[in-house]
Amino acid sequence: MDRQFWDDMYGSRDQLFSGAPNGVLVSEVAEMPPGQALDVGCGEGGDAVWLARRGWQVTAVDISRVALERAAAAAADIGDRVAWMRSDLTGTPLPAAAFDLVSVQYFPLKRQPDHKALRRLLDAVAPGGTLLFATHDLADLSADPQQGFDPGDYYQPDDIAGVLDDDWAVVVNETRPRTAPAPVGTHHTHDTVLRARRLR
Ligand SMILES: C[S@@+](CC[C@H](N)C(=O)[O-])C[C@H]1O[C@@H](n2cnc3c(N)ncnc32)[C@H](O)[C@@H]1O
Structure with missing residues (x-):
């Protein structure tokens, strides 16, 4: 990809997504005071x-x-x-501790043994800031060998929670029903969501 x-x-289409903000973003961020945000993908x-x-x-x-x-x-x-x-974004340096919100919505973040790309995103969150990661529930996904796609190759919230150290507090780590219809041609019913706050 x-x-x-x-x-x-x-x-391939005039418009791929709805143009509306993602439900997870709206529900988790609506009450936050505005600051600097990085929208990943x-x-x-x-x-x-x-x-x-x-x-x-x-x-x-x-x-x-x-x-x-x-x-x-x-x-x-x-x-x-x-x-x-x-x-x-898998290979680009990001400014360290620069963003009050790093939002990762359905971004295909491939697992790496050293978590290099993931750590770059984590490092970009400022102390006191939030990482918000949302993706499709694995139960809604299937492998597509022709496209070389295996959903297990990509981070899920639990994987990321396992990488976070004592500098972080996990606020939300859950599976929840989507609040918006699935994108055209897909059958997604649930999101998996990680919201974590960088303490220092
Ligand atoms: C499933 S779409 C989600 C788009 C948007 N976040 C949303 O929820 O509507 C994934 C997006 O990530 C972008 N993307 C994929 N790999 C990327 C990479 N390595 N660096 C930057 N963007 C990438 C794609 O172009 C695409 O726009």
Whole structure:
């Protein structure tokens, strides 16, 4: 699932996702005071735009040029509150301790023995800040050998909770029903959610 894969995926339809913010983001972040946010794999920008309209300063990163162009077009009126960046987040350095919120919504974060990419995301959270990670429940996913896709290759909240040390407090680690219809062509019914606060 490289740059080309995602550009082709977005290019195959006029709009891939609903444009609405993800339910997990809304339920977990609505009460937080705004600050600096990193939207990891922002896609067409529904979450980044919602955050920006609530006063957050957002760095929204995605590997897909097609998705970012759509996102920026949808956010023309809040351009100064969102920085759209094209980058491969599995290999790009991030500023340390810079974000009050690092939001990872359905981002395909592949497991690594040394957790290198995951640790980069964790390090980007400022002391007092929050990591919010949401993905599809494994029970809703099946392997696709033709695409080389195995859901077990990707982090689930429990894996990440196991990597966190005493500098972190887990606030939420659970499976919950989706609040929005599944994206077109999918049958997802449940999300798995990790919300963790960096203490120091
Ligand atoms: C399933 S989509 C989710 C998009 C958005 N977070 C949402 O919930 O609507 C995954 C997104 O991650 C992006 N992505 C995948 N691999 C990436 C990588 N290595 N670096 C940056 N973005 C990536 C894709 O282009 C895609 O927009």
